[in-house]
Amino acid sequence: MDAFTKPIGGTATTAVASFTRPTQEEAEAAVRTLLAWAGDDPTREGLLETPGRVTRAFGEFFAGYTQNPKAILSKTFKEVGGYDDIVLVKDIPFSSHCEHHMVPFVGKAHIAYLPHDGVVGLSKLARLVDVFARRLQTQENLTAQIIDAINENLGPRGAAVMLEAEHMCMSMRGVRAHGATTVTHRFTGVFAEDRVEQDRFFAMIKR
């Protein structure tokens, strides 16, 4: 039996959870059960390899449970010519899965921070989004986890995170509100205290 890891609250990285991870065979059997439940024949030729493919796909969708956000943000650079203004990486594409329906939600993240003691590599912000997106999520929790990780690991003077996404559980099923976009944002530090900084963030995103 394989001890499973899962995030515990906030931005916690990995920890041994109180449940055990099913085997590959058990996971594939579960997929066959769902195929039959949906009304198809798991033994027909076209579906024979599907359980293996689905578990491999799940391995990619949910790879974030074993990835460590702290490691991603561990390297910073101080030689930036004294630059201490907003660093914004916008339009970071992400796809995640809602924890209610296990259906994708897909969108863009915008991340800004005001450096305090060095900057982080730009790609690391996109990697950070990816780690948390590759877990079962709500958009609110994803927003909070991203900004908490930035604050905990970079200690910036301020941080701002905005996510815009379409939830397939709202468009492909249920209310079928195609094209509806959910927007979440969170500000901390200077961005939370100063409306001028918030407005600069919004203006830079729109530009």
Ligand SMILES: Nc1nc2c(ncn2[C@@H]2O[C@H](COP(=O)(O)OP(=O)(O)OP(=O)(O)O)[C@@H](O)[C@H]2O)c(=O)[nH]1
């Ligand atoms: N706040 C929030 N809600 C979400 C998110 N993703 C999905 N949901 C919502 O989670 C809710 C679950 O509601 P339930 O009534 O328990 O489930 P349901 O019967 O499938 O709901 P419907 O989608 O309205 O058919 C739905 O309103 C979804 O739109 C998210 O990231 N954040």
Ligand SMILES: [Zn+2]
């Ligand atoms: Zn959902």
